[in-house]
Amino acid sequence: MQDTHSAAVPAAPSRKHYHDIDGARSVLMFLSVALHAGTVYAPARPSITSNVARHDFFDWLIFGLHLFITPTFFFVGGFFAVLLLTRRNAGDFLWNRFLRTAIPLIAIAVTFNMLEHFLRWTDEGGAGGVMTWIASADFAEVWSSGLWQLHLWFLVSLIPMFLLAALIHVILPENSFPRRLSIALSDFVARRISGSGWFAFGLIAFAAASTANYAAASAVPGAYGLLFPGFQSWYKLTAEFPFFVIGVMAALSPRLLSALTEWRWWMPYAAAAAILFQPYAFPHQGFALGMVMLFLNQLAIWTLVLFILQFFHRYFSEGGPRTAWLADCALSMYLFHHCFVYIYGQMLVSIDWPIWIEFILLTLASAATVIAIHELLVRRFALVRLLFNGKTDVETIRCKPGLLGSFFPDRRRKAA
Secondary structure (H helix, E strand, C coil): CCCCCCCCCCCCCCCCCCHHHHHHHHHHHHHHHHHHHHHCCCCCCCCCCCCCCCCHHHHHHHHHHHHHHHHHHHHHHHHHHHHHHHHCCHHHHHHHHHHHHHHHHHHHHHCHHHHHHHHHHHHCCCCCCHHHHHCCHHHHHHHHCCHHHHHHHHHHHHHHHHHHHHHHHHHCCCCCHHHHHHHHHHHHHHHHHCCCHHHHHHHHHHHHHHHHHHHHHHHCCCCCCECCCCCCEHHHHHCCHHHHHHHHHHHHCHHHHHHHHCCCCCHHHHHHHHHHHCCCCCHHHHHHHHHHHHHHHHHHHHHHHHHHHHHHHHHCCCCCHHHHHHHHHHHHHHHHHHHHHHHHHHHHHHCCCCHHHHHHHHHHHHHHHHHHHHHHHHCCCHHHHHHHHCCCCHHHHHCCCCHHHHHCHHHHHHHC
């Protein structure tokens, strides 16, 4: 299949839409519903709900999904940050990121995340109403400890990276030596990993860089403590930074993007091995074995992330109404689903059904609820769309097909 990514050196800003990368992000945000539904039945997450029906399969499921979902988000974040900065100035870029990231983050944090924390408080024995909870030490702990973030932590981590990207864009002129060096370095990496065999060495190099990043972050004094109340630790903030950087480099160099997304016949097998064995480092392993396992963990992550990018580039580069609908609904799915997973998960505690049926029902019910919210509210009302999607295009989106029109256009025409 012919590569749709250009192999030329970047020149004028392009309005090309990367349906494959956008599609990967969208599908993974939907897949996050299954990840968090799996925690309800995972023995490694006994505090998620009071459910006692657990199975080791769900540990395997959630740790496997954790390997690649969030790192891919950071790659995509770095990639689109550069594309936005080629089309607008730093001020417009930061305003766009404020609308698309900060506003939905704040809106969900103070509404649905607080609802979930309140329900957890009452389910754990808290007595009284909402105001009693707000006046309690538990409420203050939710905010000061950073627990308010729940699943939104990756958005919190992305904000400093966006600020750093804007700062570099401002202080480095367009034709400055550091910028030219960055493009040259990206092109150099592209030449070294092109083809099939050398790409394997590229995976090893990426894994080594990520391992070094983890080691350096952990060596910083106080790396595991919050940088300030309510925020994140230095370790967590920088853990996924290499994926953001490679995303930036892929946007700077179309050659590198082509090299990363070029289909390799052996990548599905490598990705299957990574998801099957799931290497993780644990404290009891000691330093030497722990570093080896950390490297293998990062190698598995890079293998899965790049396989996903290659898969979507191979099969989903054309776009279309279905891809457009998924891209529009994806942020709603990620923002809203966590609270509904908890609510429905708690409702299923008193029901003695087979665990597999409960898991499927929980996943589908949570996703369906979010889709209903997106179709009936986010796509129709300007204020809701701004708060929970970060967009001001409600008039335009109303004219585009919704779920049924995107996936079943023939049936909709017949019904009309």
